[in-house]
Amino acid sequence: MKKLFIILILTGLIYVTYLNKEIFYKYPEAVRYTLKNSNELQRAEFEKVLKYFNKEEDNLKLKCAQVLISNIPLYSYKKEPETFNQVVDSIHALKNKLIIYSDSLKYNKRMLKKVQDLFVDKMNFLCKTNDFFDKEEVRDIDTLSSSFLIENINLAFEAHYKLPKKYRTNFNDFCNYVLPYRNDREPLEFQKRRELYEKYSWVYDSIKIKPLEDIVIQIYDDLKINIDFKKLSNLNLSPTPSQIEKLQYGLCRDVTNYFVLLFRSLGFAAGTDYITTYGNRHSPIGHNWFFIMYDDTFLPIQARSKSLIFSDIEKIFKLTNMPKVYRNVFNKINFKNSSINIDTDVTNMYRPTSTVQIENIFQTSNKEDFKLCVFNKKSNWFEVDKNFKLNNNKVTFNNVGRGIAYAVTNSFLEPINYPFYLDYKGNLMFLKNKNLKEDIPFNITRKYPPIDLPNKWKIDRIKALNNCKLQGSNYLDENSFKDIYTIKNFCSTQKSQFLFKKEEKYRYYRLIAEEVTSYTSYIAEFALINTDLEPIKNVKIDFYGTKESKLKQKSKITDNDPLTFGRFLNMKITFEVENNQNVSGFEIQARNDDNHINIGEEYELKVFDKAWKRVRKEKAKDTVLNYKSLAKDGLYILHNLTKGKEETVFTFDENGNQFWFGVSDVNDLGVGAPMSMGFK
Known part of the structure; x- marks a missing residue:
């Protein structure tokens, strides 16, 4: 009897093992991989999800469960230490106090920025301690519960089908851009999707009568989130969605992740498009933004601190020097056969593109991994694409953004051919450094482009000084001041002197903005000058139209530093001259990037010929550097050895003037680009 009992037990165990094995192998390949690599408790959680949706009416939801579980091993996030959470909570508490108790202070964007600066100061202090960098990696495969995954799937379907048909998407896009519980490597908050779904439930009524753009603007403006790459990029923080709300602050990555979660919570197909770097820049800086897909189209939304504007968004993207744009794909592992899906190249959805074929004339090994690269000051070249085709010693890259200088390199970032410029018309111009020209002078006025497409602010801030008047x-x-000089046709980054037709001798002089306008004026330097064309000393200065202290503003426009500047709304600056001195004019410098040629500073011009080679090193005696006998088709870079960081490559046009890639020929793009630069 005892023996029979043991046999029955063993038979049962063998049957259960066989049954479990049969069930295990019924799962798709990628699902099995996740189950196999999960611990016992987590495997049970994932199997609960599969069994929960294992009903005929839940066939689509079962596929969604398989998509999520197949991709879970790919994702994790870095958990911030408790000190970070405490700082965020303290900043949030401070904001709430200011809002409640500061009626007289008028809590506004300016005050919000000060609170956010305080947050940065605290984080910089914390980052000096070593333990702050000991961040725990939290893997999705170790932490996701069955209840979280089940609710996420059900909520995705519920929200999606509450939208009008116009805003629903196909199942494949649903799995990539509605279903996912995360967008990138952001920390997870398990109740956040439902919280956002309920908070913004008003959208389902509004979307029936309002355009999607209006709803996005309303949500964006209500949240008032500031983007700050300069102050936050070095901190490498990973805030949760709730912390983004508390701080109203983050990198473009953080803000993008937040809005993707928000709109997915409402059932929209939302995701991230990104670049690994811009083209024609001095250093690699990536960027990402979110989009919403609907009705066979998509709406890209740039994360920015100001209110959103959609009217010129197509023009903005075309003008932005983006060599490659990629779309983040959540469903990277096919649950059926474990095949890998890479992020989608969507460059041609934003900019004019071309197919580029480059021959390996330098005989770099065909076995190398070839790369499409843009210029980078530190390493010469920075990879933007490695998806190439090789045929008969020719390397082909598809969907390459125009208006950018490139090189195709091997895996060691060594060019296999001359660098080249892909212009806006789709033509290739190889930068061979071969066509020596001795019959024309070559003039260099800057080490960095004079305009940052698609923004016009570098020019606008300078031209804003036109029609400003100096009075005496x-x-x-107020009514006793008489006009002495009106600034006209001014468009220079240099400090410029303006002389009167005759010497003036007033006690008070006043610089005022054009009366019919109410714009902001930016001044880096200003001084009244004497008959020797030297700044007059011991001048008292009074300001109108600034929120900063008078002492601070005075130091900014008199410190002989071109990178500091005063900001004046309806500018009115009064100067009191002692001892009735003669004034023969004034010198002024607009807000600028200081990338022009400064007299007395040391410069070095180099040309690229497989490596950078010096052309000439000198101290500037003028605001223009003149050269003879240069190659018109060379790739050049100018270093300021005295100061500064910004510099990038250029070549020369037919007249010997600097040709800035993507800038000098931007009118060829045909989008009404701002090209009346006229810098002197």
Whole structure:
């Protein structure tokens, strides 16, 4: 009897093992991989999800479960230490106090920025301690519960089908851009999707009568989130969605992740498009933004601190020097056969592109991994694409953004051919450094492009000084001032002197903005000058139209530093001259990037010929550097050895003037680009 009992037990165990094995192998390949690599408790959680949706009416939801479980091993995040959470909570508490108790202070964007600066100061202090960098890696495969995954799937379907048909998407895009519980490597909050779904439930009524753009703007403006790459990029923080709400602050990556979660919670197909770097820049800086797909189209939304504007968004993307744009794909592992899906190249959805074929004339080994690269000051070249085709010693890259200088390199970032410029018309111009020209002078005025497409602010801030007036009076009475000089046709980054037709001798001088406008004026340097064309000393200065202290503003426009500047709304600056001195004019410098040629500073011009080679090193005696006998088709870079960081490559046009890639010929793009630069 005892023996029979043991046989029955063994038979049962063998049957259960066989049954479990049969069940295990019924799962798709990628699902089995996740189950096999999970611990016992987590495997049970994932199997609960599969069994929960293992009903005929839940066939689509079962596929969604398989998609999520197949991709779970790919994802994790870095958990911030408790000190970070405490700082965020303290900043949030401070904001709430200011909002409640600061009626007289008028809590606004300016005050919000000060609070956010305080957050940065605290984080910089914490980052000096070693333990702050000991961040725990939290893997999705170790932490996701069955209840979380089940609710995520059900909520995705529920929200999606509450949208009008126009805003619903196909099942493949649903799995990539509606279903996923995360967008990138952001920390997870298990209740956040439902919280956002309920908070913004008003959208389902509004979307029936309002365009999607209006709803996005309303949500974006309500949240008032500031983007700050300069101050946050070195901190490498990973805030949760709730912490983004508390801080109203983050990198473009953090803000993008937040809005993707928000709109997915409402059932929209939302995701991230990104670049690994811009083209024609001095250093690699990536960027990402979110999009919403609907009705066979998509709406890209740039994360920015100001209000969103959609009217010129197509023009903005075309003008932005993006060599490659990629779309982040959540469903990277096919649950059926474990095949790998890479992020999608969507460059041609944003910019004009071309197919580029480059021959390996330098006889780099065909076995190398070839790369499409853009210029990078530190390493010469920075990879933007490695998806090439090789045929008969020719390397082909598809969907390459125009208006950018490139090189195709081997795995060691050594060019296999001359660098080249892909212009806006799709033509290739190889930068061979061969066509020596001796019959024309070559003029260099800058080490960095004079305009940052698609922004016009570098020019606008300079031209804003046009029509400003210098007036004189012996009294402070408002009506006693007389016009002496009006600035006209001014468009220079250099400090410029303006002389009067005759010497003036007033006690008070006043610089005012054009009366019919109410814009902001930016001044880096200003001084009244004497008959020797030297700045007059011991001048008292008074300001109108600034929120900063008078002492601070005075230091900014008199410190002989071109990178500091005063900001004046309806500018009115009064200068009091002692001892009735003669004034023959004034010198002024607009807000600028200081990338022009400065007299007395040391410069070095180099040309690229497989490596950088010096052309000439000198101290500038003028604001223009003149050269003879240069190659018109060379790739050049100018170093300021005295100061500064920004510099990038250029070549020369037919007249010997600097040709900035993607800038000098931007009118060829045909989008009404700002090209009336006229810098002197």
